[in-house]
């Protein structure tokens with residue numbers, strides 16, 4: 001299917017408004033480009049559930065810290081265009097930072113408190129403010145739609161959902177399952193930074209979370225600290241990993257529950273491996289809640 005690439009915000013707004021005026025529903029997939037199978041699954045779902053599947057392809061400087069990988073972040077607009085079209089996207093917004101912020105650095109910042117206090121929010125100060133500021137702008141430009149986000153960035157999904165709810169944006173946020181390589185490694189644009197040797201051990205992140213999940217679901221461990229320590233130990237046993245965090249949280253508030261009891265919890269971990277910083281997560285349902 002042909003895809004139209006737009007770099008101008010006013011044209012983008014007009015194109016989506018025109019679709020809705022013609023009675024068509026819009027599915028939006030915000031991305032930072034460097035598209036992979038995970039993005040493709042979001043676009044395919046948007047195309048299956050909506051009349052028009054649209055994506056944004058913009059590496060957002062606001063969500064990178066000063067010592068992070070903004071300069072190295074992989075970019076290939078032509079390939080993104082091909083992959084997005086193959087997955088069923090009809091419209092793609094690919095603006096420059098100057099087109100997004102014609103007046104220079106924005107004076108406005110959108111901040112979701114509470115949910116952003118820990119984990120990625122703590123490891124990457126200012127990151128979520130950068131995410132919510134750009135996502136709020138992209139949603140505002142795109143108008144009423146369903147917006148598709150991957151569960152791979154689970155905390156981001158929660159933060160964006162909260163922002164949309166708090167601000168009553170006319171958007172339905174749809175969380176979509178993480179897509180994995182055959183060995184379990186979650187697809188991520190940052191996997192491109194891994195050397196072949198690092199790639200060979202990278203799925204340990206996924207397997208560490210699986211080990212934590214087994215402790216909860218099969219061994220009925222109820223102490224979150226014990227599960228967190230087991231995940232970190234499993235991961236750190238491969239010395240090339242440097243663990244940022246391993247956490248058990250209540251998905252409602254991202255706080256550590258006092259005890260793993262009757263409801264589902266989320267296990268999350270982040271670690272550095274060579275030049276890459278990898279994150280992953282999975283749900284665990286305690287044995288007591290499974291009956």
Ligand code: PAF
Pocket residue numbers: 030031032058060063131134135153156
């Ligand atoms: O998940 C991402 O790729 C980015 O954080 C997003 C949502 C496109 C905002 O820049």
